[in-house]
Amino acid sequence: MVNYSIRKSNEDDFMLAYEIRKNALGEYVKQTWGWDEDWQMKYHKEDFDTEILSVIEVNGEAAGTLEVYYDDHSMIISGIYLTHKFQNLGIGTNILLNLHKQAAAKNMGVRLQVLKVNLKAKKIV
Numbered sequence: 001m002v003n004y005s006i007r008k009s010n011e012d013d014f015m016l017a018y019e020i021r022k023n024a025l026g027e028y029v030k031q032t033w034g035w036d037e038d039w040q041m042k043y044h045k046e047d048f049d050t051e052i053l054s055v056i057e058v059n060g061e062a063a064g065t066l067e068v069y070y071d072d073h074s075m076i077i078s079g080i081y082l083t084h085k086f087q088n089l090g091i092g093t094n095i096l097l098n099l100h101k102q103a104a105a106k107n108m109g110v111r112l113q114v115l116k117v118n119l120k121a122k123k124i125v
Helices: 012-033 038-047 092-106
Strands: 005-010 053-058 061-070 072-082 110-111
Touching: 012 038, 012 053, 012 061, 012 072, 053 092, 061 092, 072 092, 092 110
Parallel strands: 072 110
Antiparallel strands: 005 053, 053 061, 061 072
């Protein structure tokens, strides 16, 4: 497993987060709705939230992003996106296991949001 770190995002991460999400979800979005660059950027501007977004780094290089928020009873993982370079290295699995432990320590459930066409992610759910 590759060593990684997770840091809180800031406003300077806006385009980084967009590119990582586009890289990770672009094909799934195309299959579901079709890709409209203008609409995607507008959505990203509305959705970008440094309170729930973190940046995953490997040796100082951005490897992905993580979006987590909470409701009264659950931890909701609304996005875990890794660039192709850092996929299939155990990073995502390790992050999910750690988040599950954190939620269990708070007696909370965990929900993972995925697109229906993302079969790889649906195997986790």
